[in-house]
Amino acid sequence: MMLGGKFLTDRIDGCLYEDLDRLKRFRLMDDDFMSKVFDHNTEATQLLLSIILERNDLTVHSVEVQKEFQAVVGHSVKFDVFATDENGKPYDIEIQRADRGASPQRARYNNSVLDTYMLEKGKDYKDLQETYVIFITEKDVLKKGFPIYHIERKILETDELFDDGSHIIFVNGQYNNQDNPIGKLMHDFRCTDAEDMYYGQLADKVKYYKETKGGCNAMCKMMEDMRKEAAEAAAKEAAMEKATETAMNMLKDNISPEKVALYCGLSLEEVEKIKAENNL
Amino acid sequence: MMLGGKFLTDRIDGCLYEDLDRLKRFRLMDDDFMSKVFDHNTEATQLLLSIILERNDLTVHSVEVQKEFQAVVGHSVKFDVFATDENGKPYDIEIQRADRGASPQRARYNNSVLDTYMLEKGKDYKDLQETYVIFITEKDVLKKGFPIYHIERKILETDELFDDGSHIIFVNGQYNNQDNPIGKLMHDFRCTDAEDMYYGQLADKVKYYKETKGGCNAMCKMMEDMRKEAAEAAAKEAAMEKATETAMNMLKDNISPEKVALYCGLSLEEVEKIKAENNL
Structure with a gap:
């Protein structure tokens, strides 16, 4: 197999030519790439959450990626991005390219597993923190053309919010109106080139991983490791x-x-x- | 201290006079008594769930009371009545006399803990069972006079149900219109005398625990044990x-x-x- 005149096993600075090519096509909408860009990146996470939650008073305290939470019985979950704010409120941010990965059951389950980590022994239920589960989906999974969908528990008989502090949000990655922050953000998530991005807080790291030797090496190593793991x-x-x-x-x-x-x-x-x- | 001419330490058939007096005043709305009546009582639980869920095709498969579920970190929950149906769907039924025990956060937390027991390793999220958390509250906690309140996740932008399979139901124990099944059921939950009850499936066990020697002994022993535990x-x-x-x-x-x-x-x-x- 040939590509651009080079064999696919050829390497440039230790990176497989094939992986460098793949890296060029990566967008923040690809969860592995997004995880790298957001890893311990409080600035980018704070930007993301501020836009999605329409808040300007939020301080992100910690960010971990591919963070695993164990359920009591069996099924554990791995959050693409797990952040906490200055009050210890937890945020799970998921990137989903396939519609089926963003099912209501999965959002519910992520929320539930998160909840069971949030109440210390002896604490009262009123101390249960608000939790946020945010799915950024490549397509408009909920299919109504909104840039963002807020899912909350409601009392059906009275049409009032139940106000239990559990929040699920779906962000429509297809949304393309760049006159507003969500539109700009989703545009940036679809970009393959840092130059085209609106938000410097995102572009900087994208540029690093795509255009510097250190960044490319890290990304290519990640791809090789992933393949190795899958092969093993x-x-x-x-x-x-x-x-x-x-x-x-x-x-x-x-x-x-x-x-x-x-x-x-x-x-x-x-x-x-x-x-x-x-x-x- | 005297009561009806007897010292409070006096016993009748091994039961403290004081406890027998207390037993007379017990109603299904009292969680300790309700737990006794519903313990392994699939018939009563099936009646209860059929009325609350307005279903006549439900078969209750198992019933346990005061069933403890451990959260991953710290806080565990104890369900007053935990039932499963023929498909393995779980139902948590809580009796709450105090309003504060029936907070939205508590309903949410019970639901979450239940969820984390429901998905076996390797199963897909679509296999996540529907769960029901039902609070029967002495007062109309949600304060709008409805006999029953259904709490479901909704997409606020579209006003559609999110359909994640997680159901919370509040039953208003104050509801007093006895022309319908919920009204009759709540009437029975407020009764101190089995004779006054509509539903034989509930009255039988109430009668047993209040009016037979074996039942009274069991109830009084439970009260003594509870006091002993609290004292210790x-x-x-x-x-x-x-x-x-x-x-x-x-x-x-x-x-x-x-x-x-x-x-x-x-x-x-x-x-x-x-x-x-x-x-x-």
């Missing part, structure tokens, strides 16, 4: 599948589970499970 | 307070933390903490 996971799964298949063949041929375990590098429990599940 | 907790707290006070006096008199710990039965860490917190 796939290899592990394939090896396990192969071992299971082999074990089944041997069990069918009446080889003892102990020997099968030894040959296939499986535990005896794993072999017994394969045996039971396949009625061998 | 209070005693423990008082002893700790006394020890702290004594330790402070000794530290002020320059007695070494080691000796203070020895005399007061505190750990050295506890004494050092008292010392630091009080600048001694």
Whole structure:
């Protein structure tokens, strides 16, 4: 495979040519790139939240990206950007390119997991902080053309807000009216070139990761690491599948589970499970 | 102290006279009594949920009372009645006499904790079950005279339901129009006498706990246990307070933390903490 006259395994300053090409096309709307740009970037996060929440009194205190929160049972969540403000209020900001990643159930679940981290033992429910779950979606997931959608609990009978302090916000990444801050912000999220961006607080880091040697190296390393991780996971799964298949063949041929375990590098429990599940 | 010619420490069939008197005044609106009546009582719970949710196709599968759910960090919740239906959907039913116990934040928090138990590892968000958090409140907490209030997340810009599967319901225990099922149900929740109740599914167990020897004994034992637990907790707290006070006096008199710990039965860490917190 050739691209611009270079083989795809060619490197420039340690970066794969292919990755540099990919990097050029990255926008803030791509969650991996956005995570890099926002990592510990209180200035960019404060700009983002101030525009989305229409506030000018907000001070972002901390920002972490790809922050994992464990649920009590099973399913954990990883927030693209997790920020807190000067009062300790938490903000989860998610970038979603695929519509299905921005389902109401997911927004609800993120909110719930966040809530369960927010009330210390012995505290009263009135001390439960307000929480914000913000989805920035590439398409207009809620399909009504609004730049932003506010989701709040309401009392249906009275049409009043329930006022429980739990806020979900969807920002429409397709919105293109650049006469207002949300439109400008979403424009910047769609840019591939820092030069075209309105907000310097965002453009600076975008420029760094796309146009400086240090930034490009960091981004390309991230892409290589991600591929490596994916490859390792796939290899592990394939090896396990192969071992299971082999074990089944041997069990069918009446080889003892102990020997099968030894040959296939499986535990005896794993072999017994394969045996039971396949009625061998 | 005399009551009806009997000392309050007098017992009838092992029950304190005072507790029997208290038992007579119990209504389903009292959470301890309600918990007893609904404990593993799928029939009563099914009746309750069918009326509140206006459904006649609901099958309650399991019912536990005073069921504790742990949050990831700190604050756990105890549900008065926790039920599941034939599809595994969870229902939290709370009885609240005090208005402050039925705050929006509490309803939100119960919902969130419940959610974090509902999604198994590897499952998709679309598999997240619907959850119901139902508060039956002695007074009309939301103050608009409706028999029932449905709280749902809505998209404010479009006035559409967000449809995230998270339901909060407030039932007004003051509602007194007995021409409809909710009115009849709330009437029954206010009854002290099983004879006056509309619903046999509720009256049977109420009768058992108020009017049979076995039921009365169980209720009175529960009341004694509760008092004992409360007394023990209070005693423990008082002893700790006394020890702290004594330790402070000794530290002020320059007695070494080691000796203070020895005399007061505190750990050295506890004494050092008292010392630091009080600048001694």
